[in-house]
Amino acid sequence: MNTPKNVALVVGANGIAGLNLIAHLETLEGWEVIGLSRRGGEARERVRFISVDLLDAEDSRRKLGGLTQVTHIFYAAYQDRPTPVELVAPNVAMLVNVVNAVEPIAKGLQHISLMQGYKVYGAHLGPFKTPARETDAHHMPPEFNVEQQDFLERLQKGKAWTWSAIRPSVVVGYAMGTPMNAALAIGIYAAMSKELGLPLRFPGPPAAYDILLDVTDARLLARATFWAATNPKSANQAFNINNGDQFRWSEMWPKIARMFDMEVAPPLPLSLVDVMADKGPLWDTMVAKHGLARNAYADINPWRHAHGVFSTNFDFLADTTKARRFGFQEHIESEVMFREIFADYRRLKVIP
Known part of the structure; x- marks a missing residue:
């Protein structure tokens, strides 16, 4: 009997988080990987790449419209801009374009993982409450990480798939x-x-x-991201992830x-x-x-x-006891x- 296949769509495949996540997925039986980036990548036995402009909704629909077998979306793409205001439109649009292209057609979709960071706590704006905790109140918008999570939470209501938000330190x-x-x-x-x-x-x-x-080791981050996406207890939760020291x-x-x-x-x-x-x-x-x-x-x-x-x-710095309570013990x-x-x-x- 063939091993059941999980198909991971890794968005931002050439970034530090996406690259290390793909390396981890390649070590696991029963997983195939599709990597998305503007630059594409070199195909391997269980990994293929699609070059796509995620800021272009039509290009996203055309390139991703056939990915019916995707079971997990790992979103780790990022577009840099000079100011928090300018960060919102492109980073929200890329997530929306990916999800709108894949979620309606991937009938076996189980999970969407969103890579965030300490920006959720205002770390990019100046001194913030430390250690930051997932229950901390949001800061005054604009903040693209929060808008991305809000989009997933709204879309997920009534659906079989779940989401998680991963918040590393400097990776x-x-x-x-x-x-x-x-x-x-x-x-x-x-x-x-x-x-x-x-x-x-x-x-x-x-x-x-x-x-x-x-700080957050990229290899540990990959394992934590996978854990949150495949651990039923972690459904629809956000987790701070760092090295533990x-x-x-x-x-x-x-x-x-x-x-x-x-x-x-x-x-x-x-x-x-x-x-x-x-x-x-x-x-x-x-x-x-x-x-x-x-x-x-x-x-x-x-x-x-x-x-x-x-x-x-x-x-x-941020507190990681929530991840430990839910079962991720690595450090x-x-x-x-x-x-x-x-x-x-x-x-x-x-x-x-």
């Missing part, structure tokens, strides 16, 4: 070609500093060096420096967007000297996201996570 893990990747930024910033004979200097203000924060950069930064065999210097506020803009020639030299994978420097652009991470000068020490991720980048010849 840290392996991914290339995505701008939201603090681990890649740290790895390349450290490697370049070492190449130039410099110590590893925290590039944010002194106040940011001493905040208390948590907290740290200060003032404690973690020297440990990261030791991972690169480097000394540490005091923090100095730097605009990574500006100081890394002219490093293309240095990168090309390093690729040749160290035999690195030929990733074009123009395609490595996590600096704006990293600048925001390292400039945050208020505590940045990882953040120092171990950084060490493993940098080891992956070295193994894949991304950094020396």
Whole structure:
């Protein structure tokens, strides 16, 4: 007898969350994956990709209108814009276009998973109540994460499928070609500093060096996302997901420096967007000297996201006891996570 198939539609397949979720799904029996992104992707045994412009409702209907076998939609797409107001229209539209194209025709649809984040709590606006909890009141709109969840809640009423909302901290893990990747930024910033004979200097203000924060391992996030989508107790719930520990950069930064065999210097506020803009020639030299994978420097652009991470000068953390109460018990020490991720980048010849 053939193993029953679940078909996962991963939206935002090339982002850090989507990429790691697909990697997890590939390890599971009985799952097939369809990845959606503008860039498409390389098909594998149980994974295929569709290149689609999710901002275009007609293109979405045309490209996705035949996906009748989808059982789970994992939505992790994101369009960046300069202001909270501008974020709403494109990010709500992409979710609506996907769901409107697939939900009416996928008669076996079981679950829609929505990737959110601490923006729900106003983390992008300034100091917010910490530790943030899923029961915290929403802040003054506009907020696209809240509007996305409201859309799913309204649509789900009376339907057999369920939804979940996953709220990670800063996501840290392996991914290339995505701008939201603090681990890649740290790895390349450290490697370049070492190449130039410099110590590893925290590039944010002194106040940011001493905040208390948590982060989310992309691999752990993938397992948590899958858990919430397949655990009946988790139906129609939101969950904070992070590593389970907290740290200060003032404690973690020297440990990261030791991972690169480097000394540490005091923090100095730097605009990574500006100081890394002219490093293309240095990168090309390093690729040749160290035999690195030929990733074009123009395609490595996590600096704006990293600048925001390292400039945050208020505590940045959320409570995860709800996920534990509902059954997700996994955790990882953040120092171990950084060490493993940098080891992956070295193994894949991304950094020396």
